[in-house]
Amino acid sequence: MIKNGVCTLRTCFRFPGRSLFPPLQRSFTFRRRFLVTASQRKKKEKVIVISGPTGSGKSRLALELAKSLNGEIVSADSVQVYRGLDVGSAKPSPDERKEVPHHLVDILLPSEDYSVGQFFEDARQATRCILDNGRVPIVVGGTGLYLRWFIYGKPDVPKSSSVITSEVNQELAELQRNEDWDTAVQLVVKAGDPKAQFLAVNDWYRLRRSLEITKSSGSPPSAFRVPYDSFREQGECSVDDSESSDMNTYGDGMEETSSSELDYEFMCFFLSSHRLDLYRSIDYRCEDMLLGRDGILSEAQWLLDTGLHPNSNSATKAIGYRQAMEYLQRCREQGGQSSAAEFYKFLFEFQKASRNFxxxxxxxxxxxxxxxxxxxxxxxxxxxxxxxxxYHDWNGSLPVPEHLKMSRDISNRREEKHLKSYRTRNRHFVKGEDCSHILNWISKTQR
Incomplete structure (x- = not known):
């Protein structure tokens, strides 16, 4: 349920209608398909999607865009849904949220899990509410699977009954308490999902969900069709190689030929910068999150004090929070003590994990x-x-001007060489004494 923004899910619930036009026949040429698709697009409601890597500036862009277009923001960030996780998720400030309504921010406690399926339902309903209020939905975030399901739809996986859910919880509860991940995985594999062994270690939510689906349907999650795959396969066989070179428009053959089947007119933008500049920005951002009394370490302390453990659920697996919780946990084991070397090791791990993300x-x-x-x-x-x-002139295609284009790949060998030799250069934490105020805080609060 959305607890901020203009409306609640209970009072504004309506699924978007299907396209008025049937899918186009594959025997048509690409150009004819594109012209018909462009005509169909004019009849659809527009939804803007903005994504980008962490630290790229997508949140600021979305905020300014919402001001200029009379829009509202739907967060597609898997950490911003949690109350109290503000600094590490770069959550919009209270003033920004007063200025522009934000949806799916601060809707859960850190002890609760949030799935991509729940996000799909919440985000689609928030989008419907925003459109019904005559405003522009701007979906912004960097959680890739959230956005993929939001645009293309979610798999038609059956919901489990309360009986099966209770049964699964009982089967896995003790194993989770004992942190016996390997035994739990083998239990799910024997139940019928061999791919459970490839889940990320300690991803108990997905492991439980896999067992629920397998028990409910007799088939593993991988047996169910994913809408995105259908669009991708249609695109792969619908564009003739001789004509693909003429395309200088929105996306490629998959989107041009099949987006008529999507529920909305999705206008999707990915904001990025050159990799070296991005890495420097991320490193500085991590430093900034450690400054002041209410930084990410304070939030990690609060998570530990509520009884949560690092890497134990969705919130505590989040980059920054996991590293900070593990660091404070070690400090507590040492009676509230930390050396400068230990702090810098934590900062290095935090920055590296953020860059890898x-x-x-x-x-x-x-x-x-x-x-x-x-x-x-x-x-x-x-x-x-x-x-x-x-947004205002969209008719099915709008080429990006050359001066605004960003390559999807590393542009040259020189950049690739510099990336391989990249080393962090901090702004605030350079010498041992630069972290003395943090070490003092640890000695006072982590005993």
Whole structure:
């Protein structure tokens, strides 16, 4: 249930209608398909989607865009849903949320889990509410699977009954308490899901869900069709190679030929910058999160004090929070003591994990062809102007100007070489004494 924004899910619940036009026949040429698809698009409600790697500036862009388009923001961030996790998730400030309504922010306690299926339902209903109020939905975040399901739809996986859910919880509860992950995985594998062994270690939510689906349907989760795969397969066989070189429009063949079947007119933008600049920005951002009395360490302390353990559920697995909780846990084991070397080791791990996360985001979205990649190093006003024009003038295609384009891949060997030799250069934490105030705070609060 959405607890902030203009409306609640209970009072504004309506599924978007299907396209009025049937899918186009594959025997048509690409150009004819594109013309018909463009005509269909004019009849659809527009939804803007903005993504990008962590630290790319997508939240600021979305906020300014919402102001200029009379929009509201739907967060597609798997950490911003949690109350109290503000600094580490770069959550919009209270003033920003007063200025522009935000949905799916601060809707859960950190002890609760939140799934991609729940996000799909909540985000789609929030979008419907925003449109019904005559405003523009702007979905922003970097959680790739959230956005993929939001755009293409969720798999038609059966819901488990309360009886099966209770049974699964009983089977896995003791194993989770004992942190016996391997035995739990083998239990699910024997139940009928061999792919359970490839789940991330300690991802108990997905393990429980896998067992629920297997017990409910007799088939593992992988047996159910994923809507995104259908769009991708249609795109792969619908564009003739001889004509694909003429495309200089929105996305590639998959989106041009099949987006007529999507529920909305999704206008998707991916904001990024050159990898070296992005990595430096991420490193500085991690430092900034440690400054002041109410930084990420204070939030990690609060999580520990509520009885949560690092890497035990969705909130405590989040990058930054996991590393901070593990660091404070070690400090507590040492009677509230930490050396400068231990602090710098924690900071290094935090920065490295954040950069690796950005790298995974870039890899994920490189294959999401519906997104137009924009250069985040350009002036904000320039990017805003382009997206504003795209929204108002959209007719099925709008090429990105050369000066705003961002390559999906590393542009040259020189950049690749510099990335391999990249080393963090901090701004605030350089010498041992630079972290003395944090070590003093630890000695006072972590005994």
């Amino acid at each position: 950005a790298k995974r985001q870039l890899t994920w979205f490189r294959n999401e062809k519906i997104y137009q990649w924009l250069d985040g190093s350009k002036p904000l006003e320039t990017i805003l102007s382009f997206i504003n024009d795209a």
